[in-house]
Amino acid sequence: MSKTVSAALARKLSAGQEGTGSRSRALLRALRLAIARAAVERFKLSASVIGAKQVSKCQEVVTSGLEDGQMFLLFATKEGRVASVVLDVSLVSAVIQKQTMGEVFADPPQPRALTDTDAAMVVPLVEDMLERARKLVDDQSDAARLNGYEFVSRAVDRRTLSLALVEDRYDAFEFTVELEGGVRQGTVLILLPKISVAEGQAKHADLEPLKTLSQAAGVVRAELNAVICRMHLPLTTLSDLGIGDLLPLAGARLDRIDIAAIDRNQATTGRLGQCGGQRAVRINEFLQPPAPTRPEAQSFIEHKRRDAPVEMADVELSRQDAVAEDRSHAQSAADEDFAQASTDRLASEISELAGLPAPVERPND
Known part of the structure; x- marks a missing residue:
């Protein structure tokens, strides 16, 4: 006897299984924690992530579902890899209100065109979030994917963003953020280009390695x-x-x-x-x-x-x-x-x- 599965349940199951396979969710968890910690410690803005989703997209559909009124921030590395962080107007308005007036208002923001000044006030939060996420992950490939990104410009519309993202495949990390205990909600979309495991390990070799206990003890100040x-x-x-x-x-x-x-x-x-x-x-x-073993x-x-x-x-x-x-x-x-x-x-x-x-x-x- 077979049972009929509702359409809503089928969509939930497919969304949960989309693009997962054996891929680790460590990067998704690191970004989720980094968003909340960066908002609190950078701007004293209480934030909690109430929804998170990770999807793999090809370059042709990487900007699907986006609207022209959002904030499109472009980040690039010295190697030429380009990533993007997309913030909705509600989140951008909340961050600006916290910096200028010290609190976030529940009233929805008035529709207006976002400017480079708005981007300059939001970029420090995004940079802090990316740096914190890089330090939270343990996998070498994940750390290499987040390393070396610097803000380069703001894309004025969705078409400009699509032309800037030229890699074959991207991982889209979408987060729903609740601000100030529910006063305001916003969304954050992070588009990171995929890299191979070998490339990730090679990039990770340039990062500063974690110090072992013996190395850390060598820099401890001792007084005799x-x-x-x-x-x-x-x-x-x-x-x-x-x-x-x-x-x-x-x-x-x-x-x-x-x-x-x-x-x-x-x-x-x-x-x-x-x-x-x-x-x-x-x-x-x-x-x-004992006699020293090294010639130097x-x-x-x-x-x-x-x-x-x-x-x-x-x-x-x-x-x-x-x-x-x-x-x-x-x-x-x-x-x-x-x-x-x-x-x-x-x-x-x-x-x-x-x-x-x-x-x-x-x-x-």
């Missing part, structure tokens, strides 16, 4: 406090300090500094130096770091004192050959080197490491 010396000063001495005064950094060593955490407690030790022409600090230098890896150059004595660890001096004068001379040199680690010299080393001019030495009193 290198403590060269800790000292205790009376409050009166600290209050009397002025420009040019020097502090005695007793026991300060640039090869054994403290790395302080955010709570000012010592987290580890390090060595001041430079890497790639920039100031750097090597942390946990007690552990032997830059090595760490530790900061060395200009007057550091030559190490004589591999030279063995015989006690029989060393005379008393040599021993006293070596002892005097060691004492002199220790004495040279004074406040002025440490200040000069720190200034050099920080890229500051060396302090002027004071004449001896």
Whole structure:
């Protein structure tokens, strides 16, 4: 026994199945969300999409169903692909009223010819919508279809629009938008040219890739406090300090500094130096770091004192050959080197490491 299907139900079923097949609806959902978010965040215009439909059309019938009184906006890419966004008069009037008077009126707009000034006030909303939709889609081909479009002109009528759309096939995305909680309704029609999957992947390669967790962590700002010396000063001495005064950094060593955490407690030790022409600090230098595998890896150059004595660890001096004068001379040199680690010299080393001019030495009193 067969049942008769009504004509209205048949039209609904055919409309729902038209042009679908296995095609993804991700682009339709992205555009629907982008319209509502762009209206709210761009112009504080409350908008919700209450109807959405996607249909594939050939170039000969791409403008079928349109009227000359609508707003025809043309967008193009550097490659020459042309797309169009069609807005009805009700939606254009609502966007202009929101920008000029701060609210949308329920009265229908008076019939008039749309101008380039009207287009200039609506274009920012459309550009924001296209950019948001591109960021919402995950498929490479869908992202490439929305990438690179810029506003070029306004088509004055339906015939001019038909001549500008020269691609073989287009996807028509039609949305019914409710504004300000039902005060006004309007329609948005987006005509996007189709591209192949291979072309979409090639275009997507030019887009900025999403950063992985490791790449994003590389741009996170981190603050390290290198403590060269800790000292205790009376409050009166600290209050009397002025420009040019020097502090005695007793026991300060640039090869054994403290790395302080955010709570000012010592987290580890390090060595001041430079890497790639920039100031750097090597942390946990007690552990032997692995050798760099890449040839372009830059090595760490530790900061060395200009007057550091030559190490004589591999030279063995015989006690029989060393005379008393040599021993006293070596002892005097060691004492002199220790004495040279004074406040002025440490200040000069720190200034050099920080890229500051060396302090002027004071004449001896």
